[in-house]
Amino acid sequence: MNRREFLQGSAILLAAGGLPLKLWAADERFRLRAAPGTSNLVGAEYGDTGVWSYNGQIPGPVLRYRQGDTLEVMVENALPQPTTVHWHGIRLPHAMDGVPHLTQPPIEPGETFTYRFPLPDAGTYWYHPHAASSEQLGRGLSGVLIVEEPEPYPVDRELIWLLDDWRLNPDASIRDDFGHRHDESHAGRIGNTVTINGRLPRDVELHPGERLRLRLVNGANARVFQLDFGELAPWVIATDGHPVEPWQPDNGRIVLGPSMRADLLLDVPPDTRQAFTLVDDFYPQRAYELVTLTFTGGPQRSVSNGAIPRLPANPLPEPDLEHATEHEILLTGGAMGGMHEAYLDGKLLSMRELVQAGRFWALNGIAAHGHHMEPLLTLELDASYRIRLVNDTAWPHPMHLHGHAFRVLRRNGEPLGHEEWRDSVLLNARETAEIALVADNPGDWMFHCHVLEHQESGMMGIVRVA
Numbered sequence: 001m002n003r004r005e006f007l008q009g010s011a012i013l014l015a016a017g018g019l020p021l022k023l024w025a026a027d028e029r030f031r032l033r034a035a036p037g038t039s040n041l042v043g044a045e046y047g048d049t050g051v052w053s054y055n056g057q058i059p060g061p062v063l064r065y066r067q068g069d070t071l072e073v074m075v076e077n078a079l080p081q082p083t084t085v086h087w088h089g090i091r092l093p094h095a096m097d098g099v100p101h102l103t104q105p106p107i108e109p110g111e112t113f114t115y116r117f118p119l120p121d122a123g124t125y126w127y128h129p130h131a132a133s134s135e136q137l138g139r140g141l142s143g144v145l146i147v148e149e150p151e152p153y154p155v156d157r158e159l160i161w162l163l164d165d166w167r168l169n170p171d172a173s174i175r176d177d178f179g180h181r182h183d184e185s186h187a188g189r190i191g192n193t194v195t196i197n198g199r200l201p202r203d204v205e206l207h208p209g210e211r212l213r214l215r216l217v218n219g220a221n222a223r224v225f226q227l228d229f230g231e232l233a234p235w236v237i238a239t240d241g242h243p244v245e246p247w248q249p250d251n252g253r254i255v256l257g258p259s260m261r262a263d264l265l266l267d268v269p270p271d272t273r274q275a276f277t278l279v280d281d282f283y284p285q286r287a288y289e290l291v292t293l294t295f296t297g298g299p300q301r302s303v304s305n306g307a308i309p310r311l312p313a314n315p316l317p318e319p320d321l322e323h324a325t326e327h328e329i330l331l332t333g334g335a336m337g338g339m340h341e342a343y344l345d346g347k348l349l350s351m352r353e354l355v356q357a358g359r360f361w362a363l364n365g366i367a368a369h370g371h372h373m374e375p376l377l378t379l380e381l382d383a384s385y386r387i388r389l390v391n392d393t394a395w396p397h398p399m400h401l402h403g404h405a406f407r408v409l410r411r412n413g414e415p416l417g418h419e420e421w422r423d424s425v426l427l428n429a430r431e432t433a434e435i436a437l438v439a440d441n442p443g444d445w446m447f448h449c450h451v452l453e454h455q456e457s458g459m460m461g462i463v464r465v466a
């Protein structure tokens with residue numbers, strides 16, 4: 001395969017190994033240093049890529065705690081610009097949420113900031129900057145945060161896959177066209193190279209008969225993944241970290257918008273020997289082979305292959321659906337969207353004026369500018385809410401709420417048919433979803449699209465809980 005084919009990649013794949021693991025003791029303060037560095041993303045023949053990384057690693061170190069532990073991490077900023085760290089999906093105190101200007105001053109170059117908060121929920125989470133997000137994540141800053149259940153979940157083996165998507169030049173350097181208006185007004189910064197755990201995937205070896213837990217994290221700026229597990233027929237046991245009643249998607253496909261996670265249980269059939277290629281076909285014209293799974297060794301099983309156990313529930317407040325107050329949030333804008341006007345900094349602007357100001361998107365008619373603004377919604381502390389999210393645009397948007405988890409109740413008016421707790425819900429073009437939550441965490445919380453180029457060009461708001 002020549003370089004050009006390689007980068008345009010029909011097959012971009014991932015190595016599952018090589019992810020450094022360490023279980024941090026409850027009282028140990030960990031240092032996370034964000035700095036420029038290099039990493040070999042695409043193989044020795046292409047040389048190293050200049051990246052921004054945590055502790056010199058792509059992805060950043062896996063932080064692993066037990067449920068109920070207190071995380072304490074000192075972040076040191078050795079980048080040429082301000083940063084913060086957002087602990088994505090963790091229900092934490094507002095001051096620890098890592099949103100510059102809103103929850104803390106940005107960490108200036110040369111400065112440090114220590115995050116310290118308890119971890120109430122078990123599950124698969126991740127951390128990343130919330131400043132200049134498109135560039136800082138696009139250059140490599142992110143890592144997985146795992147909070148373990150009190151009792152180990154019975155599987156033979158656990159795999160962690162942080163999926164990422166890079167826009168590389170032919171020499172494997174990162175294209176520095178951040179803030180490109182076409183990306184902002186269309187699908188976001190879709191790259192040309194997909195990695196698993198920071199490497200082009202090589203074959204992943206599985207053992208016939210084993211039961212696996214696969215923790216999937218979509219760390220891409222904009223790419224939605226739809227992984228076709230086909231006959232491997234995975235069970236979804238947690239969504240965005242939170243345990244759910246195990247369910248199997250009809251077609252074996254797992255869809256993950258940017259920032260979303262899924263914990264899967266895979267029972268590898270005991271008689272499987274033929275390699276299986278995992279295809280990502282979310283964009284039908286651009287389906288590609290992500291990774292090949294090979295099956296070697298005899299049947300291995302140290303746990304029962306019977307019923308799929310449910311993970312113990314996290315202590316999430318159950319919304320009172322009958323007495324919940326209803327709200328709606330309307331998503332507008334983007335190319336082919338038909339948005340004519342929106343408010344920016346309190347002024348009603350035409351679409352042409354918005355485009356001149358680099359704003360392409362609005363929530364309830366307001367385009368965001370920075371992290372400080374009047375709230376989109378004000379929710380009463382400890383009250384239940386049902387919120388209808390209406391995507392009146394031609395693009396998919398993974399909408400992320402900070403500080404809370406919510407249930408997804410309906411899509412396009414239809415009940416879901418399975419349980420989902422999330423912090424991010426993917427709305428396809430023209431799709432509507434209804435979510436429900438208890439507003440139990442006081443503060444001004446970001447609610448935004450996790451296509452980072454959409455977030456930075458207006459698709460962001462604040463939900464106030466008071």
Ligand SMILES: [Cu+2]
Nearest residue numbers: 397449451454
């Ligand atoms: Cu979006």
